[in-house]
Amino acid sequence: MPEIFVVRHGQASFGSDNYDQLSELGWQQARWLGEHWAEDGQKFDHIVSGDLQRHRETARGICEGLGLAGQRVEELPQLNEFDFKNVMHAYSEKNPQAIPAAGAERADYYRFLKLAMQAWSAGDIVGAESWQQFEQRIEEVLGILAAGARGGRTLVVSSGGAIAMMVRQILGAPSHSVTQLNMQIKNTAVSHFFAGRSGVSLHSFNHVPHLDTRQRREFITYS
Template sequence: MSLLFVRHGQASAGTDDYDVLSERGFAQSRRLGQWLAATGHEFDEVVMGGMRRHRQTFESIASSYAEQGKALPAARIERGFDEFDHHAVFDGFMRGNADHPAVVGSHAGGLMALGALIHAALGAWAEDRIAGVPESWSDFGARVRDAGERLAGGRERKVLVLTSGGVISRLAQHAMGLNDRGAIDLNLSLRNSGLCEFHLRPYGMALGSWNALPHLHDDRGLWTYY
């Protein structure tokens, strides 16, 4: 079995509605579809999380297939591949840690400051140090792991999965036996529209490749993380 996971295209951070692709996110997704179709990638099944950015990524990929006279299977929604509530995690961390260097530094803006804030917030969440988060770190990991095991069950097939960075990093954590810090580092490394391969082994899911961007090799301006 081959499972190709795609992190959604760039969403709309800093706007009133994060859960919609940015113009750059649509471009990333269309180019991914063009590359997948042109290089002969065919799938027996398409699965996606239930968020709008997941659906828009799929629709952009599917439109690129159609432009080349090809088609993807209809996508089914698997809510186990929904991303965690990042607003609850990050806002909760900032409210409870106003004097934390990562929170203070975030007010200045910039990519490095945002990365430091995300890293600190995820670390606190993993240690159950944020109040009011509707889903614990451990519950999120169990939800994602269960969804991955359901997907891996049954007959051999090639599956395309559209989801988010937190989901993919927790699957990789489970597959590789990493600690929570390793999962957080993997999460922060994932680029928008990046490709990650998993394969089914007798002992469970195994990671095949991580964070590839063959469809964006010629345009570094389309490499984004947030």
């Protein structure tokens, strides 16, 4: 049966001028995942990613760990994250009192993003794309991935919000579950799906076997 392994990108550069690039730890997380799969004898027939910088770099790091440096990676922009900065800006214009103060803790920004996502999904604010457009493109890319698997094993690199939307659609969960799932997904976490005649089904969610060890648990991140 066709299998799809969807990986959230490695740790990005939170707080820097270019969030979209991987941090040094993000690169290491990606290489560790590739090395883990190489040691386990895992192979992939197709490798696909979004076209954001953090997606490309994560795919490259995984391929380096797998011993596949220079491997061709197909890019699908439908796998890109929603524009969370735009969503947060739209929410802040309607709720300026909720904006985290300068120098606030990272957790404060996560709480603000959660509120913004809830307002976006409820239609209270409009981002760069509507919630319905986000749903539609994730539904579209799930169909593309399922059709392209063709009995093989596909590795996909995407982002937390997009992965959360995939899981919501597959499980038929309510819209608010996207926000809850998005906040849980670890950097370079793997979610495993099967694609069959009846559609795509979820086998496992948010696993980090390459990090969930006594020596590496301190390197588990969420941004």
